[in-house]
Amino acid sequence: MKILIASHNNHKIKEIKAIFMGTNVKLVSLDEFDDHDDVEETEHTFIKNAVIKAKYYAKKYRMPAISDDSGLCVDALNGRPGVHSKRYSNGNDNQNNLKLLKELEGISNRKAHFVSVVVIYFPDCTYKAYEGIAHGEIGHHLKTYENAFGYDPLFYPDGYDQNYAEIGAQIKNQISHRARALQKLKEDLDEVINHE
Ligand code: IMP
Numbered sequence: 001m002k003i004l005i006a007s008h009n010n011h012k013i014k015e016i017k018a019i020f021m022g023t024n025v026k027l028v029s030l031d032e033f034d035d036h037d038d039v040e041e042t043e044h045t046f047i048k049n050a051v052i053k054a055k056y057y058a059k060k061y062r063m064p065a066i067s068d069d070s071g072l073c074v075d076a077l078n079g080r081p082g083v084h085s086k087r088y089s090n091g092n093d094n095q096n097n098l099k100l101l102k103e104l105e106g107i108s109n110r111k112a113h114f115v116s117v118v119v120i121y122f123p124d125c126t127y128k129a130y131e132g133i134a135h136g137e138i139g140h141h142l143k144t145y146e147n148a149f150g151y152d153p154l155f156y157p158d159g160y161d162q163n164y165a166e167i168g169a170q171i172k173n174q175i176s177h178r179a180r181a182l183q184k185l186k187e188d189l190d191e192v193i194n195h196e
Contacts, residue, residue: 132180
């Protein structure tokens, strides 16, 4: 089964590919189509934005497409940055992290969770959505890591002393919000994956 990954985010693409490794699903990235379309995420929920992205590419290339819409929800900030995680500071990932630390200055409740909604959209206009959540805490200091993804350097998943940037891809891809959502999708596709 061939599925298109409806994302230009290399971190997400790498994680999605790793999670499907060893299955019969052949994941195709937009790079392989030399596609640089920018799909605007106009909605205010993860699921609606995930549908926008997967639907756009499933229709364009007439093949199943999967998207991930995700974000970090911080308890003390009433769930912000949430769906606006990518553009929280209107700057880059580092500026987002600095803004988060600033907003949490002096606040002892550091509880937060990542949400991922993965949508698979089929060319016949049907789709299914899967949610994954990972709970944890926001750190107090920002360290620098080479090529870190988004809020990874600040997010300490429950049960670990290391943040998402430190635990390594292998563990992150077992416990992350995205891994949990994709695991559900994989289970649903299991019949197709194993009996093609
Ligand atoms: P999206 O492309 O609109 O789904 O934006 C997702 C944003 O949420 C990213 O740009 C990151 O800021 C944040 N995010 C989502 N998943 C992760 C993750 O696994 N690690 C770090 N940040 C993430």
